[in-house]
Amino acid sequence: MTRCKVTVFAKELSVRIKKEVREGKFLIATSMIIFLSMASLVFFLGMFINNHARNFFLSEDPYFPQLSTFSSSSPTPPCSYIFCNCSLSSSHSKLRDWIAPENVWHSMNDEELLWRASMVPQMEFPFNLTPKVAFMFLSRGSLPLAPLWEKFFRGHEGFYSIYIHSSPEFTREPPASPVFYNRRIPSQPAQWGWPTMIDAERRLLANALLDFSNERFILLSETCIPLFNFPTIYNYLINSSQSFVGSFDDPRAVGRGRYNKRMWPTVSLSDWRKGSQWFEVHRKLAVKIVSDQKYYPIFRKHCNPPCYMDEHYLATILTKLHPEMNSNRSVTWVDWSRGGPHPSRFVRKDISMEFLNRLRHGFNCTYNGGRSSMCFLFARKFHPSTLESLLRIAPELFGFDHQ
Ligand SMILES: *[C@@H]1O[C@H](CO)[C@@H](O)[C@H](O)[C@H]1NC(C)=O
Ligand SMILES: *[C@@H]1O[C@H](CO)[C@@H](O)[C@H](O)[C@H]1NC(C)=O
Ligand SMILES: *[C@@H]1O[C@H](CO)[C@@H](O)[C@H](O)[C@H]1NC(C)=O
Numbered sequence: 001m002t003r004c005k006v007t008v009f010a011k012e013l014s015v016r017i018k019k020e021v022r023e024g025k026f027l028i029a030t031s032m033i034i035f036l037s038m039a040s041l042v043f044f045l046g047m048f049i050n051n052h053a054r055n056f057f058l059s060e061d062p063y064f065p066q067l068s069t070f071s072s073s074s075p076t077p078p079c080s081y082i083f084c085n086c087s088l089s090s091s092h093s094k095l096r097d098w099i100a101p102e103n104v105w106h107s108m109n110d111e112e113l114l115w116r117a118s119m120v121p122q123m124e125f126p127f128n129l130t131p132k133v134a135f136m137f138l139s140r141g142s143l144p145l146a147p148l149w150e151k152f153f154r155g156h157e158g159f160y161s162i163y164i165h166s167s168p169e170f171t172r173e174p175p176a177s178p179v180f181y182n183r184r185i186p187s188q189p190a191q192w193g194w195p196t197m198i199d200a201e202r203r204l205l206a207n208a209l210l211d212f213s214n215e216r217f218i219l220l221s222e223t224c225i226p227l228f229n230f231p232t233i234y235n236y237l238i239n240s241s242q243s244f245v246g247s248f249d250d251p252r253a254v255g256r257g258r259y260n261k262r263m264w265p266t267v268s269l270s271d272w273r274k275g276s277q278w279f280e281v282h283r284k285l286a287v288k289i290v291s292d293q294k295y296y297p298i299f300r301k302h303c304n305p306p307c308y309m310d311e312h313y314l315a316t317i318l319t320k321l322h323p324e325m326n327s328n329r330s331v332t333w334v335d336w337s338r339g340g341p342h343p344s345r346f347v348r349k350d351i352s353m354e355f356l357n358r359l360r361h362g363f364n365c366t367y368n369g370g371r372s373s374m375c376f377l378f379a380r381k382f383h384p385s386t387l388e389s390l391l392r393i394a395p396e397l398f399g400f401d402h403q
């Protein structure tokens with residue numbers, strides 16, 4: 001039927017064309033032929049691209065160009081959590097950088113920094129976070145024992161963070177030191193014995209607190225050395241139920257004698273404690289220290305030489321704030337046995353494995369409620385001349401110390 005009709009139509013058309021050509025209407029006939037062939041071309045082309053066109057219009061949402069590009073071009077489903085394996089989403093990597101910033105430099109002043117560092121999440125982390133130990137170096141200039149620390153840290157990336165507070169005029173980066181490179185924080189002049197030293201310590205803590213994966217915070221100087229290998233020290237600190245801030249009541253003039261009555265009633269003589277500057281604290285205490293606005297101004301005003309804020313401030317406020325969280329002992333060994341205002345400094349000839357082993361196992365203390373001979377994890381003060389000897393015994397120092 002249809003075929004017949006088409007044939008009839010074609011016949012009529014040809015007759016008509018002939019007729020029209022005959023009648024001299026050649027131009028009209030030509031236009032009709034062109035029109036018909038164009039129409040069929042459009043029809044078949046439409047059939048061909050139909051599927052593509054449908055896909056195109058359904059997937060391309062003009063209002064969410066990024067979203068649709070993401071869903072149509074990514075073979076794997078988009079990430080829903082912060083630490084999934086996803087390099088496409090910039091907002092996720094921004095959040096990751098906010099949780100554990102890679103760059104330690106910033107333009108905040110102390111007030112802004114302390115405020116920001118005082119933030120505490122009120123919920124559990126919705127992902128796994130490997131707890132890190134923050135090693136905070138308070139140094140005047142360079143770190144002469146850096147090569148020993150390099151050996152100590154090597155292979156344990158992801159379990160530690162490093163922060164260096166040095167004199168602001170000291171801007172030289174440690175050359176070829178992957179561990180210490182770019183770890184300097186914005187620093188201010190800090191003077192031994194003066195409140196500016198506490199400011200430097202709080203600045204270090206605050207910078208380290210910005211990384212939410214930092215769980216323990218240890219203050220070290222450029223003359224400090226580690227006494228055990230990294231895993232031993234890491235486990236010792238991460239597993240510890242208490243912090244290690246030296247704190248004791250010294251009845252002598254160099255203890256209670258430095259108490260100033262004007263601190264009363266905020267700080268009374270019975271609260272007054274003394275302790276080593278070289279502290280180790282849990283994150284919870286670190287937040288308390290950076291956000292202290294009650295005791296800090298009192299100490300700053302009334303504890304100036306011969307009262308040394310770095311020997312009394314932390315020892316006293318932790319006793320006031322969280323006595324149960326402190327072991328009251330420092331994990332950094334120092335030798336006061338020779339007397340005088342400064343502890344002994346060790347030079348090349350003093351270094352031997354026997355000497356270090358005495359520091360490693362020659363004491364009695366309490367650890368997590370039990371007795372332990374492992375009381376010190378770090379030691380000071382080591383002169384730069386000790387580096388060579390220390391590097392020589394480093395394999396023994398770091399190699400075989402299974403707790
Ligand atoms: C992320 O993906 C890369 C390549 O697909 C892979 O090598 C890497 O191990 C993944 N990382 C994690 C944390 O899954
Ligand atoms: C300390 O933690 C490690 C894992 O981080 C664990 O293997 C070890 O048994 C713990 N030690 C103690 C004494 O709790
Ligand atoms: C540390 O000292 C405080 C205050 O004197 C005390 O309450 C606390 O029990 C001490 N901690 C230990 C482990 O001795």
Ligand SMILES: *[C@@H]1O[C@H](CO)[C@@H](O)[C@H](O)[C@H]1NC(C)=O
Pocket residue numbers: 362363364
């Ligand atoms: C530590 O304690 C043990 C056993 O109580 C004792 O034998 C040892 O002499 C003590 N060591 C020191 C350095 O006090």
